Amino acid sequence: MSTLDALTGLADRAAFREGLRSALQRAARSGTQVALVLVDLDGFQAVNDCHGQDGGDALLRAVGARLLHLARAGELVARLGADEFAIICEQVTAPAALAALAERIQLAVQAPLDIDGASAMVTASIGLASAGADADADGDALLRFAAAAVQAARAAGGNGWQFFDPQVHQRALQRMDLAHGLQLALARDELAPRFQPIVDAASGRIVGAELLLRWFPRQGEVSPAEFIPIAETSGAIVAIGAWVFRQACLAERDWHARWGAAAPYVSLNLSVRQLDDPALADSFAAILRDTGADPRRLLVEITESVLMADIDAKLRVLARFAAMGLRLAMDDFGTGYSSLGQLARLPVDVLKIDRSFITDIAGSGESRAVVQAVIGLGRALGLKLVAEGVETAAQQLELCSYGCDLIQGYYFYRPMPAAELVAAMARQAAQLEPPRGAGLYFLLYVSEAVTPLSPTQLGKLLQRTRVNNGEAGITGCLLYENERFMQMLEGERDAVLATFARIRDNALHARVRVVMQGPARRRVFTHWSMLLPDDTAARRDAPDFHGWQARPLPFDVLADDARVAYAVITACVPDVKH
Ligand SMILES: Cc1cc2nc3c(=O)[nH]c(=O)nc-3n(C[C@H](O)[C@H](O)[C@H](O)COP(=O)(O)O)c2cc1C
Structure with a gap:
């Protein structure tokens, strides 16, 4: 079996494994530490595409030579795979020395290189992990830890290095678990909609409800703040989003059958990832047909920051939504950077004022000014205004006095299962429950x-x-x-x-x-x-x-x-x- 990598002349993967095993044994005997430095090139494929395979090979050889030059005598330098290198450092005394090595590797890798007269450059994501004599010295585990550190360095934008951090690793494993669980959540029937009533600002009567998603896996409820971002990165949000839209449609149908024109409208949230899905509008159109829901009673909420990034692409999707009859709301308004011109171009019907301004309304003149300005702006553009996060009577009254139309918040109602909302509507209709904050x-x-x-x-x-x-x-x-x-x-x-x-x-x-x-x-x-x-x-x-x-x-x-x-x-x- 060859122990050398043919391209770079460095140790190959088999030699590396053998080297790591004996280094760990020596460390166990002498009570010292072994550290593993993994060097993974960022965007190496682009070099291959640009300079051809020969160019790519030349670059790999050069990187190998630079790493060999940086290693101390006796340290094993190996090429583990296409663009992945490793250095085994023995008798490591201080993490600072490793950090200095990582720093030097980063600089050495990114130095420009001449390939057939053209200048080429790559950077690396570098991961460091070490094992002590006391630890269960296991080469495979050390390699996994260093690889996790490489991932962390890459996630931080590449061209950098990271030590393996057991806590970060633990969180990454949990995220993987959650991502896996989310793929199954729909099939296992673990998702449930909750509805938070939205009330008329002056009378306190329920006029709408926002659908909020809850997840109850076997191990206990996971908060949306935790699982929604994971669903977005894993892509599970596309299927989950379609399910949410269907739930909103079913609620609209049910409420319309119960209360006719007095039924609350249903609003639901849309994520970035869903908006980027080219099949989104078709999928929503099919669900609308399937359920027979009235699109004019459905309000699709999109956060201001999401909407404003690549506005032209978003505009096409939104125009289709508008053509289907769906209503649109700009969520968390005031936190993004919409210009007036952009706002006027968007087929938006509703502005939802971000809760941070409402929370501060009594204490901060600035927040009060923002709220007044947003309400004034919305009115001028003929939009409806919804204030989120209203928790006190004083906030309600102040918003009323500025001319805010609708209010959502714990002062009135918390998110609740559909059955509870039906009961609240029934009490309201029978006048058993005078609307909160009677104006x-x-x-x-x-x-x-x-x-x-x-x-x-x-x-x-x-x-x-x-x-x-x-x-x-x-x-x-x-x-x-x-x-x-x-x-x-x-x-x-x-x-x-x-x-x-x-x-x-x-x-x-x-x-x-x-x-x-x-x-x-x-x-x-x-x-x-x-x-x-x-x-x-x-x-x-x-x-x-x-x-x-x-x-x-x-x-x-x-x-x-x-x-x-x-x-x-x-x-x-x-x-x-x-
Ligand atoms: C002319 C006049 C105006 C008053 N205005 C108020 C008022 O605006 N708000 C108030 O709480 N108490 C007002 N009071 C005082 C109330 O009559 C009462 O004494 C007070 O609310 C009791 O408050 P305490 O229970 O905190 O001591 C007023 C009293 C008078 C004579």
């Missing part, structure tokens, strides 16, 4: 102080109301002048009414009279404030009415005309929105 409400009242309030009393009142109203999501304004109060409260109906009940009972004032109250389409105050006489520029700069008035007009008299009371209170705060 925006406002109340304007006037009252008289029992005795004049001291600055300390007013200060205390301001402090309490700030805390309470902030927590209850109430905006508005309280005026105090000539021992009279005028106050406007805006917020969720229940919150406004509960707060007003506490205010009415307060012994500091009497003759509390509601001037007007009712549902509001949007807020006019951006925050809560309390103003004392001559506190605001608006009032300071106003003409002095005293000389013009036949008699002083305290708030309770002004309030005889509700429009005047409304005009007075909204004129007092500079950033009121009309």
Whole structure:
């Protein structure tokens, strides 16, 4: 049996195996370490294509010679396969020395080479693994570990080196397991759809539902954040995506049969990989025909970043979807980089505002500005707006006041099995369950102080109301002048009414009279404030009415005309929105 590789003159695979076995035995005896360096060329095929096989051979010989030059005396350098080389290092003392060797190999391999007068260049993905005397010194395992490190180096973009990392390796094995399991998930009936209701922003009524995929393999549920990326890389997403689309169609059919025009629409997610599949539109068309679902009640969601990469190719698929009657939504809007021009070109019907902006809406002026801008933009383009990740009443009210159409989030509903959604719809239809967050409400009242309030009393009142109203999501304004109060409260109906009940009972004032109250389409105050006489520029700069008035007009008299009371209170705060 030959022990030399004919092309490079290095040790061949058989000699390498033998060399590794004896190196491990020596290490076991002397209590030292053996390290294996695997060098795998990146894109060697391109060199062959470009320079022919002779050129490729010349390059392999040159790389072999360079590796031999870098190895220390006595170290075995081998060619294991087409473009794969190995060096066995013995008596390794420090990982740093190995790292330095890997670094030198990387530089040596990438140095340009002259092939028949033309310059050629390759790079390498290099993997390092070592075995100690204490470890179960097994040559095959060491080779597998070094190969896993090569894969990691290649996955990181090639032209680099990596040490074998048992944790990374473990994760890679788990991913392989999951990828394998996913191939079987459909056949084993382990996938299940969940539906998260989407509600009308003002009334809280269910108008749609997003289909979210869940996977329950035997070992327990695996989160979509984990399995979807794996399904994308393994390609399983194509079959799974078709199954998801079918589930969405079946839900649409079922709900239409139950509730007719009042049935919620169904939205579903599409991944990059599916969009790249040339058979996608045909497959969806067949499923639509098969199930008889109404495409206009199906909303296909695609994330902004996916849509914007190679927009022309995507546009062709989307145009076909639109021709089939499907509705399209741009998901996670605000996180990608769509230009206005691109947005106007896309056959998109819905914008879904990314949850990160909603989460920050109360705390960050920037997020609030983004949300307002997106809603304004969507309205200008005639699109529907859906806010995702709504978790509090205050977020709902704020979105309502900006004119957001639809809302999705834990504040209303979590994702649920179809049967639960059917039950929630039934409760809603029977009015058993008043829609959550029964909409925006406002109340304007006037009252008289029992005795004049001291600055300390007013200060205390301001402090309490700030805390309470902030927590209850109430905006508005309280005026105090000539021992009279005028106050406007805006917020969720229940919150406004509960707060007003506490205010009415307060012994500091009497003759509390509601001037007007009712549902509001949007807020006019951006925050809560309390103003004392001559506190605001608006009032300071106003003409002095005293000389013009036949008699002083305290708030309770002004309030005889509700429009005047409304005009007075909204004129007092500079950033009121009309
Ligand atoms: C003229 C007037 C206006 C008030 N406005 C508010 C208000 O906007 N929000 C509020 O929580 N309490 C308001 N209060 C105080 C309530 O009557 C009550 O004292 C307070 O809500 C109790 O809060 P606590 O339970 O946190 O102490 C007002 C009281 C008066 C006299």
